[in-house]
Amino acid sequence: METLQSTKAKNFLRLTRRSFLGVGAAFAGEALSGRAFSASFGTAKAATGVPEISPHTWKKLKNNLSGQLVRYGQFGYTRLSAPNNARYRGIKPAGIAVCANADDVAACLQWCRQENIPLATRSGGHSYAGYSCTHGLLINLSSLDAWSYDETSGRVTVGGGILNSAVYTALGSVDRSITHGRCSTVGAAGFLLGGGIGFEMRARGMGSDKLVSTEVVTADGSILTANASDYSDLFWACRGGAGGNFGVNTEFTLETFPVDRIAVFDLTWTGASDELIISVIRALEAAPNTLGSKVYMEPTTSTKFGSPPEIMLRIYGQYHGTKTELMEILSPMTAAAKPASETVESLPYWEGQYFLAEDGTPACYQSRSRFVNSSLPESFIEEVRLWMSRWEKSQGGAYLSLFQTGGAINDYAADATAFVHRSSQWLFDLGIGWDPSQSLQSKHRAHRWQNGFYAALVPIAGGGAFQNFPDPSLTDWEDAYYGSNLPRLRTIKTKYDPGNLFRFHQSIRPL
Ligand SMILES: Cc1cc2nc3c(=O)[nH]c(=O)nc-3n(C[C@H](O)[C@H](O)[C@H](O)COP(=O)(O)OP(=O)(O)OC[C@H]3O[C@@H](n4cnc5c(N)ncnc54)[C@H](O)[C@@H]3O)c2cc1C
Numbered sequence: 412m413e414t415l416q417s418t419k420a421k422n423f424l425r426l427t428r429r430s431f432l433g434v435g436a437a438f439a440g441e442a443l444s445g446r447a448f449s450a451s452f453g454t455a456k457a458a459t460g461v462p463e464i465s466p467h468t469w470k471k472l473k474n475n476l477s478g479q480l481v482r483y484g485q486f487g488y489t490r491l492s493a494p495n496n497a498r499y500r501g502i503k504p505a506g507i508a509v510c511a512n513a514d515d516v517a518a519c520l521q522w523c524r525q526e527n528i529p530l531a532t533r534s535g536g537h538s539y540a541g542y543s544c545t546h547g548l549l550i551n552l553s554s555l556d557a558w559s560y561d562e563t564s565g566r567v568t569v570g571g572g573i574l575n576s577a578v579y580t581a582l583g584s585v586d587r588s589i590t591h592g593r594c595s596t597v598g599a600a601g602f603l604l605g606g607g608i609g610f611e612m613r614a615r616g617m618g619s620d621k622l623v624s625t626e627v628v629t630a631d632g633s634i635l636t637a638n639a640s641d642y643s644d645l646f647w648a649c650r651g652g653a654g655g656n657f658g659v660n661t662e663f664t665l666e667t668f669p670v671d672r673i674a675v676f677d678l679t680w681t682g683a684s685d686e687l688i689i690s691v692i693r694a695l696e697a698a699p700n701t702l703g704s705k706v707y708m709e710p711t712t713s714t715k716f717g718s719p720p721e722i723m724l725r726i727y728g729q730y731h732g733t734k735t736e737l738m739e740i741l742s743p744m745t746a747a748a749k750p751a752s753e754t755v756e757s758l759p760y761w762e763g764q765y766f767l768a769e770d771g772t773p774a775c776y777q778s779r780s781r782f783v784n785s786s787l788p789e790s791f792i793e794e795v796r797l798w799m800s801r802w803e804k805s806q807g808g809a810y811l812s813l814f815q816t817g818g819a820i821n822d823y824a825a826d827a828t829a830f831v832h833r834s835s836q837w838l839f840d841l842g843i844g845w846d847p848s849q850s851l852q853s854k855h856r857a858h859r860w861q862n863g864f865y866a867a868l869v870p871i872a873g874g875g876a877f878q879n880f881p882d883p884s885l886t887d888w889e890d891a892y893y894g895s896n897l898p899r900l901r902t903i904k905t906k907y908d909p910g911n912l913f914r915f916h917q918s919i920r921p922l
Contacts, residue, residue, distance in 0.1 A: 535598025
């Protein structure tokens with residue numbers, strides 16, 4: 412490693428999707444019933460799922476850690492145990508091991524195996540479905556936040572617990588980039604292991620497509636370096652097989668590319684018509700792959716008394732080119748209707764990323780996704796209009812996001828990596844958010860609305876669901892996340908985790 416630095420997460424105070432939901436500060440959380448996967452462990456208490464662990468047993472773990480062990484009630488517990496999705500705040504770990512290195516991780520795995528304690532691994536804690544929550548031992552990787560850049564190879568190596576914000580700082584210091592997300596507090600591990608989408612994906616492929624090596628601690632405590640020649644099956648699984656399934660990744664090495672200036676944009680329309688939405692979609696579909704974008708729609712109360720909710724439309728993203736070229740690409744949409752707000756700017760690449768970043772404020776939410784395997788048909792927009800008009804303000808917040816995919820993502824065969832979704836043009840993410848103090852009835856109405864809307868969009872979309880946006884209500888999740896790659900993933904799971912140590916509600920099972 413040429414340089415080795417430990418970085419502190421930098422917060423970017425940008426408007427977030429969650430603050431659009433209007434529930435950004437909803438931190439009280441909801442205890443989740445029915446997520447008692449820990450009940451399948453012998454030591455689990457049936458009622459709460461919390462295992463009984465004696466002081467002697469805890470000591471055995473503590474003696475083998477160079478990092479910290481934080482038990483329930485101890486200083487730092489509340490901060491370390493809280494997940495991003497406050498819906499899962501009720502799943503309290505019995506203890507949290509803040510691992511200092513891969514040996515600590517191996518010690519945790521050995522202890523969990525021997526003592527029959529359930530576990531979960533956490534980097535950024537942003538799993539939509541709370542899959543980095545457990546009643547047992549939480550393996551916290553936040554101390555593994557080192558990074559290094561090798562000038563000769565142009566590769567960056569990052570620790571398994573590093574956050575996006577620290578990755579931005581690392582890459583920004585050498586004017587390089589990877590395909591990365593927008594949320595500064597998401598963990599690089601969860602992002603990469605589930606594929607990793609971002610504004611660079613149409614030009615460069617998925618985040619995980621440029622992974623060249625990863626260090627993994629497997630269920631038996633082995634510390635393996637997986638790449639194209641060594642443990643190549645495990646390496647294949649780590650590029651889209653989703654976090655938490657095969658081991659604990661303690662380091663990632665990725666190829667990077669040089670960056671210069673980019674043009675960024677952020678346009679908003681209130682009361683968007685179908686014609687405007689279609690002209691936005693078609694203009695984006697006609698744009699070169701060097702344009703990365705997200706279309707965001709939110710139902711809003713109509714200003715006309717007695718009329719159904721209207722659609723607030725926002726598009727934002729980046730373009731590798733000049734501001735003039737970008738204005739030309741956007742011109743069909745601005746000609747269709749004048750935006751209520753409009754920013755188009757040319758900026759140094761990393762300043763542009765700070766402009767586009769979101770902070771990921773914790774809240775209660777559920778997201779449902781599908782890849783769209785074609786140009787977005789008008790029937791899709793018709794359903795959007797219909798369902799947005801049925802939304803009621805008392806239900807809480809709601810949104811539909813469309814990420815433009817295609818381009819370089821589809822240059823890879825579906826079995827080139829574990830990320831199977833290689834023929835899409837769009838990915839939709841239909842989300843709801845609520846305040847825990849909302850009435851149960853209004854929460855049920857919100858879920859019914861989301862499920863009805865989702866059921867209408869699925870047949871039009873035709874693709875699978877995104878494993879990085881895990882959706883606990885999916886029944887066909889194995890097929891939806893992994894499609895034709897599932898049998899191979901299960902074979903690899905059987906080889907590296909035959910005892911199913913790494914398990915959660917939607918984990919890949921051994922054969
Ligand atoms: C606000 C927000 C914005 C997002 N933006 C994007 C985006 O732009 N692009 C995108 O692709 N996704 C995005 N996501 C989804 C995100 O990438 C996934 O939820 C990802 O899994 C989160 O990773 P994490 O480390 O933060 O979460 P965690 O909850 O810590 O982990 C997620 C899963 O991975 C496992 N895991 C964590 N660390 C490791 C490790 N080191 N080794 C093995 N398993 C591990 C966990 O056990 C869990 O199952 C976003 C999510 C949120 C909430």
